[in-house]
Amino acid sequence: MPFSILPLHLLSLAFVVVTIFLADREAFAWIRGRKITLDAVRVGKLHRRMWLGLLFMIATGLLMAWENFGALFAFPLFRLKMFFVAALIINGLFIGKLMYVTAVRSYSSLSTQEKIPLFLAGAISAISWLGAAGSALLLFGL
Ligand code: HEM
Numbered sequence: 001m002p003f004s005i006l007p008l009h010l011l012s013l014a015f016v017v018v019t020i021f022l023a024d025r026e027a028f029a030w031i032r033g034r035k036i037t038l039d040a041v042r043v044g045k046l047h048r049r050m051w052l053g054l055l056f057m058i059a060t061g062l063l064m065a066w067e068n069f070g071a072l073f074a075f076p077l078f079r080l081k082m083f084f085v086a087a088l089i090i091n092g093l094f095i096g097k098l099m100y101v102t103a104v105r106s107y108s109s110l111s112t113q114e115k116i117p118l119f120l121a122g123a124i125s126a127i128s129w130l131g132a133a134g135s136a137l138l139l140f141g142l
Helices: 006-032 040-073 076-098 112-141
Strands: none
Touching: 006 040, 006 112, 040 076, 076 112
16 A cells, blocks of 8 residues: 555544534533524434544555454454444444434433434444553553
């Protein structure tokens, strides 16, 4: 490869971290009741930005891993990383279905049963981003 892809991979990660911060700020304002409902257009925009960041991570990661994918896959930490990436894709599809409740209902009006999927999706997202980045750092970095 004529140039290094790793900076683009890490730049995509920085883009994702900023987007997570902006999305969490909206989510916490809704949970605390500072915002009764959220703007559906803004929520949709942040969600699409998350997909863009994740797809860039996957594309740049695949470009780096392409030639040695088989050898890399022999490392349990790499398999763990791919597991977290798969979890992010599936969870992202669920979040796309769940998130618009924030535009039509207040958090306090939701029953516990209605809140559970939202918390699960948030927890899976946080664990998977940290897990994917953490396993990469353990495998390639630290
Ligand atoms: C959620 C998605 C991802 C996150 C958060 C992530 C995170 C990272 C981080 C933090 C590093 C730098 C490690 C270091 O050198 O200190 C890294 C490197 C790397 N990632 Fe990812 N990654 C993701 C997706 C992927 C995917 C889907 C692939 C491949 C299919 C991949 C392949 C690689 C490879 C091969 C390196 C090592 C590059 C090198 O050192 O030359 N990554 N990743």
